[in-house]
Amino acid sequence: MKPGRSGDIGELVRLEKEEAGRSFESRRFDARLLKRIRDASEEKAAARPFFLRKPAPVIALSLLALAIAGFLFFRKPSASPFQQTVRMMSAALSEAGDGQKPLERADVNQLVRKAEYTDFGWALKGAFFACERQALGDIDLANSLYLIFHKEAPKAFSPGDRKNLPATGVERPRLRTDEEYRTFFIVFLKKLEEV
Amino acid sequence: MISLAAVQPIIRVGAGQEIEGMARTSVDKKALFERLLENRKTVFWICLGYARDSVEAEELAQEVFFKAWSRIDSLRTPERYREWLFRVARNTCLDSQKKKRLRRLFEAKSSREPRDEKTPEALVILHDELRLLKKAVQALPNKMRGAFILREYGELSYQEIADVLGIKEGTVMSRLNGAREKIRERMKGLSRG
Numbered sequence: 001m002k003p004g005r006s007g008d009i010g011e012l013v014r015l016e017k018e019e020a021g022r023s024f025e026s027r028r029f030d031a032r033l034l035k036r037i038r039d040a041s042e043e044k045a046a047a048r049p050f051f052l053r054k055p056a057p058v059i060a061l062s063l064l065a066l067a068i069a070g071f072l073f074f075r076k077p078s079a080s081p082f083q084q085t086v087r088m089m090s091a092a093l094s095e096a097g098d099g100q101k102p103l104e105r106a107d108v109n110q111l112v113r114k115a116e117y118t119d120f121g122w123a124l125k126g127a128f129f130a131c132e133r134q135a136l137g138d139i140d141l142a143n144s145l146y147l148i149f150h151k152e153a154p155k156a157f158s159p160g161d162r163k164n165l166p167a168t169g170v171e172r173p174r175l176r177t178d179e180e181y182r183t184f185f186i187v188f189l190k191k192l193e194e195v
Numbered sequence: 196m197i198s199l200a201a202v203q204p205i206i207r208v209g210a211g212q213e214i215e216g217m218a219r220t221s222v223d224k225k226a227l228f229e230r231l232l233e234n235r236k237t238v239f240w241i242c243l244g245y246a247r248d249s250v251e252a253e254e255l256a257q258e259v260f261f262k263a264w265s266r267i268d269s270l271r272t273p274e275r276y277r278e279w280l281f282r283v284a285r286n287t288c289l290d291s292q293k294k295k296r297l298r299r300l301f302e303a304k305s306s307r308e309p310r311d312e313k314t315p316e317a318l319v320i321l322h323d324e325l326r327l328l329k330k331a332v333q334a335l336p337n338k339m340r341g342a343f344i345l346r347e348y349g350e351l352s353y354q355e356i357a358d359v360l361g362i363k364e365g366t367v368m369s370r371l372n373g374a375r376e377k378i379r380e381r382m383k384g385l386s387r388g
Contacts (some may be wrong), residue, residue: 012328013347020249
């Protein structure tokens with residue numbers, strides 16, 4: 001059959017299939033397929049889980065994941081601008097205090113984190129009294145604080161004594177919201193610069 | 196001959212053999228695979244259209260059914276299993292050809308010796324016409340070749356081809372006409388040369 005003359009491509013394909021079909025045996029085909037599927041199934045069944053085959057990297061990865069989880073769980077939240085201001089102020093007070101560290105930075109951070117503004121106010125008062133007791137040379141920090149508070153405060157109070165204060169004995173700073181504190185700190189720092 | 200009954204707990208093959216991997220699958224899947232296997236000859240023909248010879252075609256068909264067995268869970272519409280199977284067949288053949296082409300490229304680059312065009316497989320082909328036809332089919336553009344092989348080798352209906360290729364029936368027909376014309380021209384040219 002000459003191609004193009006008879007033009008019967010279909011017939012040529014049929015011939016090719018006929019010839020190829022002679023070598024194709026369904027039974028043999030199925031047997032081969034079966035063997036392949038069985039081998040693959042056995043391989044799959046025999047394959048142990050990854051963590052059993054490679055324990056070292058899995059343990060290392062687990063420890064790493066645990067460390068990261070622990071770090072995320074226990075890490076301190078990043079300080080807000082407000083907290084940063086508090087810390088700055090705390091540092092300034094600690095340095096300018098009477099040597100007894102009237103206001104520990106950690107205490108401030110702890111108080112602010114818990115948003116216990118009133119307690120923090122008390123702590124400030126403690127620092128204020130400590131400053132009043134201590135001669136600070138040219139720096140009239142106590143006066144600056146006084147100007148900020150605009151309140152009369154009783155004399156000579158140490159930070160440790162604040163629990164024993166009578167309820168009406170001391171004016172608490174009127175600082176209840178973030179905004180009030182922020183304003184307060186700005187003014188305070190300004191005053192601190194001035195003195 | 197694989198005999199797969201939907202009610203059987205495991206697939207039994209030939210004389211008491213069984214596909215262990217399928218024993219754990221559902222009855223529906225086994226029945227489905229049985230239906231897929233009923234098309235083994237059609238798949239073999241389609242593979243023959245893409246392959247150089249019957250040996251390669253059988254290897255490809257094996258690959259097709261192995262893939263079908265492995266991926267049977269991805270068959271979303273079981274009633275269209277034929278369409279799915281033939282698509283797997285076509286993709287497997289195309290992948291295999293790509294790999295072959297890459298291998299040839301690599302061989303051509305790694306060894307500077309000229310490649311012998313007369314492979315033993317080519318010698319198996321008895322008729323010149325068949326050899327020419329094979330060459331002409333291989334030379335067809337991919338789209339035309341797909342339609343041609345599914346029609347002439349797989350003996351699929353126009354509608355089935357349209358479903359497998361994801362085109363309209365009219366497009367199938369025009370691709371088939373184009374393919375036949377190109378094959379005739381190519382074969383003429385080859386027989387003259």
